[in-house]
Structures are given as C-alpha cells and as structure tokens.
Amino acid sequence: MSSEPLLRLDGVSKRFGGLTVLDRQSFSISEGEILGLVGPNGSGKTTTINVISGVHQADAGRILFEGREIQRLPLYRIARLGINRSFQVPKCFRAMRVRENIEVAATFAGRGAVDIDEILAGIGLADHADAIAGALTVNQQKMLDLGRALATNPRLLLIDEIGAGLNPAELGGIAELLKSLAARGIALIVVEHLLDFLNRITDRVIVLGAGRMLFEGSLKAASRDPDVVAAFIGG
Numbered sequence: 001m002s003s004e005p006l007l008r009l010d011g012v013s014k015r016f017g018g019l020t021v022l023d024r025q026s027f028s029i030s031e032g033e034i035l036g037l038v039g040p041n042g043s044g045k046t047t048t049i050n051v052i053s054g055v056h057q058a059d060a061g062r063i064l065f066e067g068r069e070i071q072r073l074p075l076y077r078i079a080r081l082g083i084n085r086s087f088q089v090p091k092c093f094r095a096m097r098v099r100e101n102i103e104v105a106a107t108f109a110g111r112g113a114v115d116i117d118e119i120l121a122g123i124g125l126a127d128h129a130d131a132i133a134g135a136l137t138v139n140q141q142k143m144l145d146l147g148r149a150l151a152t153n154p155r156l157l158l159i160d161e162i163g164a165g166l167n168p169a170e171l172g173g174i175a176e177l178l179k180s181l182a183a184r185g186i187a188l189i190v191v192e193h194l195l196d197f198l199n200r201i202t203d204r205v206i207v208l209g210a211g212r213m214l215f216e217g218s219l220k221a222a223s224r225d226p227d228v229v230a231a232f233i234g235g
C-alpha cells in the first residue's frame with residue numbers, strides 16, 4: 001500500500017447563495033480505510049460527498065485524488081477515475097431489471113470486468129436479479145444503488161446514509177460487506193446517523209457542525225468533545 005493518501009481535501013468550501021455550507025474542509029483518506037462522517041442534520045455531510053463526487057463543484061480549495069486535482073472535473077470523469085457513491089434516496093433505473101441496472105453501471109464506468117453475480121450476492125439481491133428495480137422495497141433499492149456503485153470498480157466509495165430503516169440483521173450484513181470492501185483496498189467515506197453501526201466499521205470519524213470540521217478522531221473521543229456535544233444538543 002502507498003503511504004500517500006488516496007484522497008485529500010485541502011480548504012474545500014461550498015456556498016449556496018449566501019449560505020456557506022462547507023467551510024474550508026481539509027482531510028484525507030488512504031486506500032483500505034473507512035472514515036465516518038457525522039454531524040447534525042444540515043451540517044454538510046451530503047454536500048461533502050457531492051463535491052467529492054462532482055455532483056456540485058467546490059467554490060474554493062482543492063480535491064486531490066491520487067495526487068491529481070479533480071475539483072473541476074464533471075461527475076462522469078470522476079466516476080471513471082474510480083470514485084463512486086450511493087445516494088440517500090436511491091437513484092436506480094426503476095424500469096430496468098436489477099441485473100441490468102448493475103450491467104449498465106459497469107458499462108458506463110468502463111473500469112474493467114466485474115463479477116455481477118458476486119455483486120448481487122454481496123448486496124443480498126441474488127434472488128431478485130430478474131426483478132424490475134421499481135418493484136423492490138426502498139431498502140432493496142438502496143442496496144441496488146450500492147451494487148451499481150460497486151459495478152464501477154471504485155477505489156473510493158462514498159456511502160450516504162445506507163443504514164436508515166434497516167433491521168439489525170441487515171445492518172450487520174452491510175457492516176460486514178463494507179469491511180470486506182475495505183479489506184480489498186477500497187477506501188470508504190460513510191455518512192451515517194447510526195453511531196453504533198459506524199462504531200462497528202471504523203474508529204476514525206470527522207464531525208461536522210454547520211459546514212465546519214469540529215473534530216477528527218475516534219467516536220468515543222468525539223462523544224466527550226465539548227464542541228461536538230454543543231453541536232448535537234445546541235450549546
């Protein structure tokens with residue numbers, strides 16, 4: 001493994017109109033690492049994922065992936081470099097079959113052959129391969145979203161609140177899947193409100209409050225940090 005971080009944010013800011021949503025974020029992640037991103041509603045977690053993946057462009061700062069600046073690249077080029085993400089609200093092709101959704105993602109990214117059956121098994125949809133995606137439950141569609149991201153052979157995977165609404169057994173399955181991806185060298189940034197779930201997969205978290213990085217370290221230490229406590233319970 002290289003000692004250089006896979007991804008580095010350097011003073012990244014994002015504004016929507018007069019509202020500063022990300023305020024000079026700087027952090028990095030190495031291959032095979034899982035980084036948790038937590039914070040109250042509206043603190044900028046999804047926006048962080050959106051600027052890394054190219055859904056939005058940063059207004060200031062640099063985003064380096066394997067040492068290369070990507071902050072001005074469009075989403076499809078970022079995906080082809082090996083960064084992909086899941087969405088809080090699933091975005092699969094609802095009229096297509098489950099397997100076709102994954103095949104389309106693999107073809108679009110053009111990042112080499114992937115084992116579609118292995119992906120289907122990993123996301124728990126092997127028995128639904130021929131189902132129409134729109135007929136799946138929302139939780140299954142979230143898994144399909146993850147499968148579509150995996151089909152692009154990512155080196156960095158951004159996971160946006162996958163845990164909400166899942167039962168403990170499903171959460172356990174996802175935790176094991178994410179850990180196995182990290183063991184294969186994929187870096188993961190996981191946005192999550194379910195701290196027990198996060199605790200199972202990582203001990204490094206960044207806590208955001210109103211777009212600012214308030215804390216970086218273990219979840220346990222975060223829970224004792226006065227700035228973090230103030231952000232969550234309002235001073």
Ligand SMILES: Nc1ncnc2c1ncn2[C@@H]1O[C@H](COP(=O)(O)OP(=O)(O)OP(=O)(O)O)[C@@H](O)[C@H]1O
Binds near residue numbers: 041042
């Ligand atoms: N496209 C947009 N246009 C305008 N404002 C936006 C846009 N996207 C996000 N925001 C605002 O940016 C702020 C941060 O939103 P973001 O979705 O990143 O927060 P979050 O931490 O992911 O919240 P949650 O936990 O509720 O998902 C919020 O005030 C939100 O209303």
